[in-house]
């Protein structure tokens with residue numbers, strides 16, 4: 191049983207091992223876990239299924255508002271549904287991954303999802319929330335803010351490992367996809383990807399997952415102890 195109470199935010203680009211770190215930290219702190227990227231991916235499923243053009247911001251926002259998106263907050267099981275249909279696998283596929291950046295750049299979509307994220311966080315005494323703008327926008331008063339980075343080549347290799355890709359050409363394509371998405375996410379006008387001024391920046395280039403998890407858990411416990 192952990193005595194951690196509060197919110198840990200984990201932001202950063204893709205391929206840093208953020209999701210697995212966030213889940214492990216949540217388990218270690220006995221906390222809830224919220225994957226906000228999964229919410230933007232589920233919203234993208236709703237947009238794709240509505241058949242609207244990705245550049246029609248009004249129609250994109252309407253498709254998201256009309257859909258019932260549900261996301262679980264248990265670190266041990268992933269639950270993501272859109273209108274009652276399990277989309278946990280589909281949200282990781284290439285079709286959704288290609289479309290998620292433009293959908294998540296629409297301010298009305300962000301407003302809807304950020305409101306839902308804050309509701310879900312308010313339901314938990316202890317929670318780990320991962321995303322891009324959690325420390326900067328969603329939870330500016332979080333207990334502990336982490337920004338996780340890693341060298342781009344390392345991030346592409348890790349993502350390839352997760353997907354079981356070994357072909358060097360395909361790894362290079364993954365790396366360029368990743369760079370394009372990060373650039374898009376960092377340059378968008380609404381809630382760009384960047385560390386909060388009070389975030390602890392952790393570079394995982396030379397650290398394995400366990401070392402990163404240990405460091406975040408230690409920081410979370412010491413932050414709470416320091417406030418008591």
Ligand code: DC
Pocket residue numbers: 204226227228230231290291294295320321322323324371375
């Ligand atoms: O972490 P991920 O790859 O599952 O995120 C999917 C996309 O959603 C990513 O391109 C950026 C976007 N996203 C966002 O804009 N804000 C968040 N809080 C989380 C994800």
